[in-house]
Amino acid sequence: MKVVISGFYGLGNTGDEAILESIVDNLRNEIDDIDITVFSLSPEETAKAHNVKTVYRAWRHSNKEKVQALREADLLISGGGGLLQDTYPTKFLFGPLPYYLLIAFLAKLCGTKVMFFSQGIGPVTSTWGKILMKVFANRADFITVRDQYSKDYLHKLGVTRPETVVTADIVFAFQKKEDPACMNSLPLTGEEKLVAVSTRPWFDHEDYYEKLADVLDSLIESDGITPVFVPMEGHHDVNASKRVMERMKHEADCFLLGGDFTPNQYLNFIGDCEMAIGLRLHSLIFSALTGVPHIGISYDKKVESLLKRSGMWKYSTRLEEFDPEQMKENARYVLAHRRELSSMVIENAAGMRKDALENIELLKQKFM
Known part of the structure; x- marks a missing residue:
């Protein structure tokens, strides 16, 4: 064929x-x-x-x-x-x-x-x-x-x-291959409580950079997290990540991955984090795939739809409704209940993986 x-x-x-x-x-x-x-x-x-x-x-x-x-x-x-x-x-x-x-x-x-x-x-x-x-x-x-x-x-x-x-996004059928390149690129001790952060430019709501900076600063102070920015679209997301970091009091406690890693390498890294916070749809899908509880900032219906299917919508927000104090509260709850939320996400992701593979089965049925 x-x-x-x-x-x-x-x-x-x-x-x-x-x-x-x-x-x-x-x-x-x-x-x-x-x-x-x-x-x-x-x-x-x-x-x-x-x-x-x-x-x-x-x-x-x-x-x-x-x-x-x-x-x-x-x-x-x-x-x-x-x-x-x-x-x-x-x-x-x-x-x-x-x-x-x-x-x-x-x-x-x-x-x-x-x-x-x-x-x-x-x-x-x-x-x-x-x-x-x-x-x-x-x-x-x-x-x-x-x-x-x-x-x-x-x-x-x-x-x-x-x-x-x-069906579901075909990335839920992604075949992970072990690759620690992202983790190896960072000067980590292994004791950090890593939180993956995915940003993107979104010009109608530029105030979100400052709000997210406030959330991360607070979580660093109260929960000892180490935010790591994961740029999912090269220099665009690198620049957006820097815009958040330059607004932070604790910028020195953050890391920024390079923008040229492969999808599989980013997936492996997110899978080793305690939690993820993100705008990019596929950063949240990577979180779901690896059983990492995630807080989404939805700028589009596609993000909200994914968060509802993963079970994490109640801890997330629409971009235009972003309340930093509420997100701090939600993030602390997610960190405190990581194990049970991870089990829920894994179960929901398994269902979406089955639906994602249905894309291939339907292709075979209709066109072979």
């Missing part, structure tokens, strides 16, 4: 690279003689990392190669991740939303089946974005989404023709 995978790949986003690794590893586990081509912005790096064929993903060049790959493929896998949204500017056929829909449409023109795979949908708020979704997404052959909200959202957008099944 020949497949082409289209997504936000080759751009250094840890969550998306974890998605790709999960898809590739699980396809190889389940399908004999699978032939995989990935559309990537860094084709050489992606080919080396995953031992796959690659084609440059943007429209600037390699368009003949894109068409050739799609003509030869049995299936286009579009996803996973939050590809179908217009948070970033959508102008006519320029922007992420038109790109992914046009790749899917091109696959259909080439006679190739299309599966939107383990996707989180929205927001799609522009009139043009809604038109594009209704016209092009309805041409897919099958859709799996990572939460019920995404399925409901698709139906509101008028995408009703393809069968749509709720």
Whole structure:
């Protein structure tokens, strides 16, 4: 079977690279003689990392190669991740939303089946974005989404023709390999109470940097934690982490990991922490996967949906409702009850792993 995978790949986003690794590893586990081509912005790096064929993903060049790959493929896998949204500017056929829909449409023109795979949908708020979704997404052959909200959202957008099944983020099927590179990069004694912290730029709520700094300072003073910032998207998250640290009284008691570790290395590190606090969806998924209790700061429905499924929503908050005093209280409760919360998270993550693997089973049922 020949497949082409289209997504936000080759751009250094840890969550998306974890998605790709999960898809590739699980396809190889389940399908004999699978032939995989990935559309990537860094084709050489992606080919080396995953031992796959690659084609440059943007429209600037390699368009003949894109068409050739799609003509030869049995299936286009579009996803996973939050590809179908217009948070970033959508102008006519320029922007992420038109790109992914046009790749899917091109696959259909080439006679190739299309599966939107383990996707989180929205927001799609522009009139043009809604038109594009209704016209092009309805041409897919099958859709799996990572939460019920995404399925409901698709139906509101008028995408009703393809069968749509709720599963879970494919990263819950990530195959962990032992790798202590992150831990080895830090001058730790082994006695620290590590808390993984994941930040990201979010310009509508820049006050959250100061609020999070206050929370971490208080937990350092009262609970003796050692915050370690885990940048899930390279220099963007490194800079956001520094913005929190420079507002802290106890900056010297924090560490910042480099922004160039692999998803598997970050996963291993988060798994060795007492707790995680984060905005990035996949930092919270990594926490759930490794049984680490986590407090999420939700800037999007996809984060809230995950936290509800992991069982940690009651300790978390929406970004616009971020109350530092409440988060301090919640964090102290989580640290004090880590063992029982970890057991709950492990049980819930096992259910989501089963749902994540359903993405692969449904692919096999529908397209083999």
